[in-house]
Amino acid sequence: MNLQKKVFITAISFLLISGIFAFISLYIVSEVNETTTELDSAVAIAVKSVSLDHLFINYYIDRSEKTRQAWLKNYQDLSRIISLAKFDQQEERDLLKSAAGSCARIGQLYQVFSLSQDRAHALAVVEESRKIIVSAFKLRQSNARYMITLHKNSMMFVILAVVIVVVILAGNLFLIIFRIVRPVIELSKGVELVGSGDLDYRAGNLADDEIGNLARVFDAMTDNLQKSALRHRTILRSVVDGFCIVDVEGRFSEVSKSLSSMTGYTEQELLTMRLRDLEGHQSRTSVMACFKDVLAGDPVCYELQYQRKDGTVVDLETSVQNLQDEEKLVIFFHDITVRKKNERELSDYRLHLEAMVKERTQALEEANKELVRLSQVKSDFVSMVSHELRTPLTPIREAMSLMYDGIAGEVSEKQRHFLDIGLRNIDRLSRLINDLLDISRIEAGRLDLVFEPFDIAEIVKSAAATFALLAEKKGLNLSFGECVVSALVHGDKDKTAEVFANLLGNAIKFTEKGSITLCAKEKPGFVECSVADTGKGISPQNLDRLFQKFEQFNRSVADGEKGTGLGLAISKGIIEAQGGRIWVQSIMDKGSVFFFTIPLYNGEGDKKEAV
């Protein structure tokens, strides 16, 4: 049964009791009224009958008219009162009847007396009036007795009513106390307990009413709270990071197991300590310094060093937050000792590396200086070679040439043959020196080129003309013209001619039969020149090495001038210094085609010098 029903039933029973009580009260009041009226009548009868008796005696003595009149009036009043009076009780009605009879008889006796004046009649009147007085006093007595009974009864009723009301009130009070107030007090105690953190409290299985429901809901809530708290605690405990709660003074009010293992102090020890005790003496920043800021809702994060119980130092990343609505801080500690150690090692390593690099750089700078010096030495050597080697060659060659030409006298055929051998080898030596000079200049990046615009066709034709005789001697068909365009290119004219001569010379030298074709085609931004032969070709493995120094293939070629092995390397250097490209395509036993490019003249009159 729920509380609402209980209250309803209590109210109904209250109403019923009140109704009964009111009804009884009304009854008592009417009964009292009635009795009072009866009492009044009885008193009036008594008074009148006494007065009548008194008046008759007076009249018997004085016989005055006045007294007789008074007696008559009194008699009429008494007769009226008796006739009007009403009584409930049978005894009272009998008394009234006898009083009425006496009264009637007094009337008759009075008539007789007034006529006879007989004493006997007079005595009879007095006797009758005394009977009325007696009846009236008896009536009053009976009435008074009833009044007393009534009074007693009403007193009893009042007491009974009070008792009933008290009982009902007490019952209700009990109900209220036991069913409502007590459980509420219990529950509020429970709420207080739970509020203060005792999550083990349960209201228990209470009555099946609203408060019982409230208690059950509250228990369920506490259950959830406990589970949640347990979960949080489990999570916090299982977290590797340490945490604690500190108050304004920096005292620990809660610490985690992990913090205790981080610091080496037990949880109990920590709870008697302050945060400052862990921060060590040399610590620059104290978390407590930022207490106010954090409370204002400004969380901070530091990387701090803490002193363990054993005196060793740990690096802990410390993040501080406020605990809502409390003058406390929640501090989380993350162990970054390893990271810090690594950082320090890395830093040391970096410094070491920097020192090494510096050392190395210095060594390299010195080496570079040495290289520059060596380069200068080489360059000096090259110019020494160019001058000192060529200077004696000139008179040697000229002296032999003079003899060969017969200027110094007659020369026999045999002498001329040997002089020819000498002259040819002097020329070869001279070429070798020139080539060496060129290649060393190319390598030193000091090939001096005179850039000017010139017509590529002119160079092709001039080269063809130079080699026409040689080609003809070998029975080779030297063709050019159809695919040679007339275009202004930008480069060193003499050096370009040298490249053409070199390629054309090689082509003729290494081709036994067939033809040599010269081409110069205009492409976007440059002219592509080519020298194609029908020689035996170059094997793929040799193609790669072709443009390197001192690489000579087909050394078996007997006739013509011996090469220096530098021609293609020099050609490559010249072409690349002019901003072009040189390459070769070859098929064994079919022939080779050498290509190179020269940039087109773009109209600018500047003399660009390639390095």
Place this chain on the structure above:
Amino acid sequence: MKILVIDDEHDILDTVSARLTAGGYAVVTADTGEGGFAKAVAEKPDLILLDVMLPDIDGGMVASKLRANAVTRKIPVVFLTCIVSGKEMEGREKIGGNFFIAKPFKGDELLAKVQEILEE
């Protein structure tokens, strides 16, 4: 026709002289720059073959002096040089040397060049 050859190498002087003489020219020689300049002023040759690298003053300087002197100003000068780089030759041209023959030269080529210049 008279040709002055200035070179510090006596072997070159001998062979060039022999070649030029065979070619029908009168030859005067000098083995220093200053000496060569003095010979040029004194002999007034039709052409001067001038070595670039000389022990006292270099060929360029001699050429400058020749160009500055009224007597020798118009005599064509042919540089005999080991320096074959175009850039360096350009520099010489500015000083006033008219022609170049690169060492080592061939006697007949030298003779042909000399004939060509004198014919102009």
